[in-house]
Amino acid sequence: xxxxxxxxxxxxxxxxxxxxxxxxxxxxxxxxxxxxxxxxxxxxxxxxxxxxxxxxxxxxxxxxxxxxxxxxxxxxxxxxxxxxxxxxxxxxxxxxxxxxxxxxxxxxxxxxxxxxxxxxxxxxxxxxxxxxxxxxxxxxxxxxxxxxxxxxxxxxxxxxxxxxxxxxxxxxxxxxxxxxxxxxxxxxxxxxxxxxxxxxxxxxxxxxxxxxxxxxxxxxxxxxxxxxxxxxxxxxxxxxxxxxxxxxxxxxxxxxxxxxxxxxxxxxxxxxxxxxxxxxxxxxxxxxxxxxxxxxxxxxxxxxxxxxxxxxxxxxxxxxxxxxxxxxxxxxxxxxxxxxxxxxxxxxxxxxxxxxxxxxxxxxxxxxxxxxxxxxxxxxxxxxxxxxxxxxxxxxxxxxx
Numbered sequence: 001x002x003x004x005x006x007x008x009x010x011x012x013x014x015x016x017x018x019x020x021x022x023x024x025x026x027x028x029x030x031x032x033x034x035x036x037x038x039x040x041x042x043x044x045x046x047x048x049x050x051x052x053x054x055x056x057x058x059x060x061x062x063x064x065x066x067x068x069x070x071x072x073x074x075x076x077x078x079x080x081x082x083x084x085x086x087x088x089x090x091x092x093x094x095x096x097x098x099x100x101x102x103x104x105x106x107x108x109x110x111x112x113x114x115x116x117x118x119x120x121x122x123x124x125x126x127x128x129x130x131x132x133x134x135x136x137x138x139x140x141x142x143x144x145x146x147x148x149x150x151x152x153x154x155x156x157x158x159x160x161x162x163x164x165x166x167x168x169x170x171x172x173x174x175x176x177x178x179x180x181x182x183x184x185x186x187x188x189x190x191x192x193x194x195x196x197x198x199x200x201x202x203x204x205x206x207x208x209x210x211x212x213x214x215x216x217x218x219x220x221x222x223x224x225x226x227x228x229x230x231x232x233x234x235x236x237x238x239x240x241x242x243x244x245x246x247x248x249x250x251x252x253x254x255x256x257x258x259x260x261x262x263x264x265x266x267x268x269x270x271x272x273x274x275x276x277x278x279x280x281x282x283x284x285x286x287x288x289x290x291x292x293x294x295x296x297x298x299x300x301x302x303x304x305x306x307x308x309x310x311x312x313x314x315x316x317x318x319x320x321x322x323x324x325x326x327x328x329x330x331x332x333x334x335x336x337x338x339x340x341x342x343x344x345x346x347x348x349x350x351x352x353x354x355x356x357x358x359x360x361x362x363x364x365x366x367x368x369x370x371x372x373x374x375x376x377x378x379x380x381x382x383x384x385x386x387x388x389x390x391x392x393x394x395x396x397x398x399x400x401x
Contacts, residue, residue, distance in 0.1 A: 009039040012090040020053035028079040028181035035154040035198035074183035087141050097143040104137035105129040107280045110206025111150040115233035120211035126157045128269035130191040131174035137197045154199030156188045171270040212265045220266040220275040228331045230261035316360035316401040360401040
């Protein structure tokens, strides 16, 4: 028997990986998933679903379900690849868990979530929180229970290399001191003892924080956002792609109704992490700055005939019965039941929709009621209502009577 060939067995996913002659991949994976009880066994007669081997050209990963193998530049890269696959498969074994792409850190016995956003720095900020002495639940994936608790996946955070020169010496020192598997592109950081939640540890959610990293920001700032901003980010970053939109909203709406949604603007990650932690610890600071990212309407009709069409005095409109509405604070989310498409309305759009649900109404009548309700001139509202009706009509959310 070749002693260089082993099979790996993990909780939830069973015997899932064969490693042929690459013990450093096994070591890298164990470091990246430090609280997972990974069992290393002699190869069985049945080939596991995944396999990794080395030949004269380098490392290769393959799967019994895919025809093509792909090259891996290093054991650290192999660990990165395997972690993503294994977490996805682990979540499939517990459909009651909603898998979210987000970083998460424990502050005051509550989790603060940082939904995925391109190059906003959630992984970097995660390591910064670890350097500041806070406990991570992960930098990329979190399980969410039906009652709103976060479930740790037990995976170490990963930094993109090289580190920017603008990062503080303290941050760089921490990242170097607790360095794990790495290559030219990525480095796993292994927080000191107690700094990373173990696999399946749970904690209630305390806040959703969106990120804006900008080198020109001299002092970090935390801004309070409408809860719908956090909901949109979480909806877009879930693992359950096959789940119905209505089910996702039912799971996420209670969460967004009970926790604040914030925006952290920052430059240096360690400074940003410490500032945000103080704001989280002292909730009254969250009310110092407020902002709204609401845009109404999201897109305006480009065809002038559409505007004229919806403004005809004798054209009455009503809400389609195939639409489900979900209120969230001053806003409203609409789901087209057949397609599952999500549409978001701001406060004025919410009022318009409520009127359309009650009775058939013309654009002119709708404009007059909206103008009276918000105490603005009717002429100011006319085009917005025309654009809104055109969008709703195009999305099959309203019908003409």
